[in-house]
Amino acid sequence: MEQISVEHIEINPNIRGGKPRIIGTRIAVEDIAVMHLKMGHSLIEVASKYDLSLASVYAAMAYYFDHQEEIDRRIEEDDAFVEAFRRNNPSQLQEKLRTLRSE
Template sequence: MEDSLIQLVSREHIEISSDVRSGKPRITDTRIAVEDIAMMHLKLGYSLVEIAGKYDLSLASVYAAMAYYFDRRDGIDRRTAEEDELVEVLKQNHSSRVEKTW
């Protein structure tokens, strides 16, 4: 594997691939981003055991995702907020075709 395409970050649990999920850190061999795990746990109140069971993940990979998140919380939260702002701008500037039919 080329280093520019896939970078293992937390050994076997977390990886970053430029061509998957826009380069967001994610659980290895899945499309589940670290920020997804953090949001489900911290904002939606799911336990890490529930998340692992619901998405058929190893508990170790879910804990690794949370460790990765807490080590890089400011950057991940900043990127998520920027993406949320962009979505809001796009919503305001482009109405939905569904909305037009109502």
């Protein structure tokens, strides 16, 4: 286990695929960045919603900005994987709903 910030951030290859995360949680740095930067939640809202210290949320954002290129690349790869999976594995429920609507 590699400790990044003694107080807030760690990387453990056995948890969340080795993504940097807030110590003692499964909340990855990228989760915080997405909630704040893409979804528009304030850092105070994120901390409150997930019962995190504000310091740990700010530490996650600091880590994100220090490693932004790497984390953004990983987010894009994960999104591409999900999209490919959806294309190759259509939802049976969605198919059934489409069939029912066309009847």
